[in-house]
Amino acid sequence: MTKIRNIKNIGIIGGGQLGMFLCKSAKKINKRVYVFSDQENCSAKKFCNDFFFGDFNDLESIKKFSERVDIITVETENIPKETLKTIDNLGKLTPSFRSIVIAQNRLKEKNFLNSLNGIKTTDYMAINNFKDLEKAYILFNKSIIIKSCEFGYDGKNQYKVNSKNLADFKKFSLKNFIAEKVVEYKKEISVISCIDKFNNVYSFPPVENEHANNILVKTKFPALISEEVNNKAINFSQTISKELSIIGVLAVEMFVLYNNDILINEIAPRPHNSGHWTMDGCEFSQFDNVIFSISGQKLKKPKILSEGSMRNIIGDEYKNKDEIKKNYKFYDYYKESIKPKRKMGHYTILKKLSS
Numbered sequence: 034m035t036k037i038r039n040i041k042n043i044g045i046i047g048g049g050q051l052g053m054f055l056c057k058s059a060k061k062i063n064k065r066v067y068v069f070s071d072q073e074n075c076s077a078k079k080f081c082n083d084f085f086f087g088d089f090n091d092l093e094s095i096k097k098f099s100e101r102v103d104i105i106t107v108e109t110e111n112i113p114k115e116t117l118k119t120i121d122n123l124g125k126l127t128p129s130f131r132s133i134v135i136a137q138n139r140l141k142e143k144n145f146l147n148s149l150n151g152i153k154t155t156d157y158m159a160i161n162n163f164k165d166l167e168k169a170y171i172l173f174n175k176s177i178i179i180k181s182c183e184f185g186y187d188g189k190n191q192y193k194v195n196s197k198n199l200a201d202f203k204k205f206s207l208k209n210f211i212a213e214k215v216v217e218y219k220k221e222i223s224v225i226s227c228i229d230k231f232n233n234v235y236s237f238p239p240v241e242n243e244h245a246n247n248i249l250v251k252t253k254f255p256a257l258i259s260e261e262v263n264n265k266a267i268n269f270s271q272t273i274s275k276e277l278s279i280i281g282v283l284a285v286e287m288f289v290l291y292n293n294d295i296l297i298n299e300i301a302p303r304p305h306n307s308g309h310w311t312m313d314g315c316e317f318s319q320f321d322n323v324i325f326s327i328s329g330q331k332l333k334k335p336k337i338l339s340e341g342s343m344r345n346i347i348g349d350e351y352k353n354k355d356e357i358k359k360n361y362k363f364y365d366y367y368k369e370s371i372k373p374k375r376k377m378g379h380y381t382i383l384k385k386l387s388s
């Protein structure tokens with residue numbers, strides 16, 4: 034069990050944009066931040082007090098990193114289990130080992146979610162080969178998405194299967210895949226809840242997400258949903274975070290169906306792309322609240338200052354950054370190079386609320 038008290042030095046595993054924004058929040062309250070990344074020129078490098086470049090599987094380097102800090106959090110759940118266990122054994126891992134291990138495997142995640150009272154996901158089936166795929170395809174009415182159980186993000190390692198491409202998957206290695214029934218949804222929303230060690234829980238309002246090619250392109254805040262759906266979504270998010278004993282934040286992605294039922298898509302025990310709006314739309318952001326809670330301070334219930342939308346800048350869109358900068362609040366992720374489907378930055382369009 035991780036003891037959180039008098040935390041001065043915070044370690045972050047992963048140095049992407051989420052790590053970078055965590056560094057900025059930590060510095061605002063004079064914490065020292067150390068980043069361990071497997072990418073030498075990552076977004077967070079310039080914003081931390083010390084940078085460790087290494088392999089996530091190199092347990093000796095991970096131990097050395099752990100000695101330098103009081104507590105360690107993650108900016109991604111895609112960290113090897115042995116590495117997480119090593120940090121946990123030193124009493125320094127937050128959020129809990131269990132929460133990260135569940136969130137990093139789609140099958141474990143869905144089994145866990147469906148074990149909770151009142152919480153449901155889409156129908157799913159573990160698959161390991163083409164025969165299993167054919168079975169799932171028939172079972173779920175010829176409308177499925179297959180995904181690798183681990184190490185998939187931003188739509189990577191996931192494919193929609195239809196009558197035209199089904200046979201193509203004969204050549205695929207489908208070991209540790211999951212087949213999901215395609216959900217016909219009205220909206221995709223997400224809720225981020227923050228929890229501190231004093232059992233304070235605060236949820237940011239649900240937001241509405243739009244994806245293109247399975248990558249988030251736009252988040253509208255707040256979501257335009259009924260009060261009933263709003264309350265149900267917040268309730269689900271808080272139930273799941275309590276079940277996982279989260280200290281920090283938990284993001285829950287959800288599908289709202291046409292009958293207003295909610296299915297959970299996936300969870301992440303870390304800051305989430307759909308929460309970037311909180312840096313401009315709230316008095317305290319999702320990143321601020323992670324830092325407050327993991328360093329043993331009370332959460333701040335943030336005042337909502339604006340409504341509006343957040344847009345991701347993906348791949349070549351980054352070439353228009355000067356134009357975007359002129360008109361909107363722009364965030365650069367300082368990526369080494371432009372790659373298709375790579376998140377390069379984001380910007381926020383704000384409509385201030387009258388106080």
Ligand code: ADP
Pocket residue numbers: 155178185186187188189213214215216217221244247248286298299
């Ligand atoms: P990632 O880890 O890459 O975010 P997700 O499982 O969230 O993976 O899938 C990305 C997006 O693809 C979702 O936000 C949604 O738009 C779409 N999607 C994924 N699974 C389903 C499904 N079962 N039914 C309908 N759409 C889906």
Ligand code: MG
Pocket residue numbers: 286299
């Ligand atoms: Mg997702």
